[in-house]
Amino acid sequence: MKATGLKSHYQLVLAITLFLFRCTDKPKDLQWDKVRIDSTISRNAVFQQLDQQQEITSFPEIPDSLLRRTSDVAYYTSQQMDSLNNPYAKFNNCRAYLSKPDNLIINIGSSDGFTGHGFIIKCKDGRFHTEAYLFSDNITENEREPIHTILYQKLTLNKMTYVIGDSLYGYIKFKSxxxxxxEDTVVHTGKGHFRAVVKADFRKD
Structure with missing residues (x-):
């Protein structure tokens, strides 16, 4: 890989890391809603279907043919054409991390080393907040911080609290x-089931 390509990759990873760090705090002006709990959600037939599919990996992960799909979430934006019928709407994976004992971060999306898209679900004290993201290797200084407004968000998990190594199952439905x-206005929509094994820290992924 050329030096310029490596630089772009490192810039993208840095941008994603900085975004996730920003999500570890709980600003008072964000909309936080109550997490619903369904201890039987892991029995949903969609997870049996995911067991038959190979995982979608993101840069810088190494592809592993033994890994099974972690996400059936359809995620798309108003900038995509024919979003509902777009086969790439479900081209994402799910990763879950405990950045602190009580800060659960769920990342549903994908990246190819040049661009990354998806959304973050931040859970704390039985409540959650959803925020979409989009990264590219075309990073410029002094960009204006995006402003997100939640139209609706509903989250169901298999339990309220997790420890490292737990299996997490959930369902998300949101629009923002x-x-x-x-200063373009973009509509983000996500809906579907997901699962992950909770890891200690996203910086160790």
Whole structure:
């Protein structure tokens, strides 16, 4: 890989890391809603279907043919054409981390080393907040911080609290508006089931 390509990869990883760090706090002006609990959600037939599919990996992960799909979530934006019928709407995976004992971060999305997209679900004290993201290797200084507004968000998990190594199962349904860095308005929509093994820290992934 050329030096310029490596630089772009490192910039993308840095941008994603900084975004996840920003999600570890709980600003008072964000919309936080109550997490619903369904201890039987892991029995949903969709997870049996995911067992038959190979996992979608993201940069810098190493593909592993033994890994099974972690996400059936359809995620798309108003900038995508024919979003509901777009086969790439479900082209994502799920990762879950405990950044602190009581801060659970669920990342549903994908990246290819040049771009990354998806959304973060942050859970704390039985409540959650959802925020979409989009990264590219075209990073410029002094970009305007995107403004997100939740239209609705509903989250169901298999239990309220987790420890490292727990199996997490869930269902998300959300819709939000984003005014991005160039002041375009983008609608983000996500809906579907997901699962993950909770890890200690996203920086160790």
């Amino acid at each position: 508006l984003e005014v991005n860095s160039v």
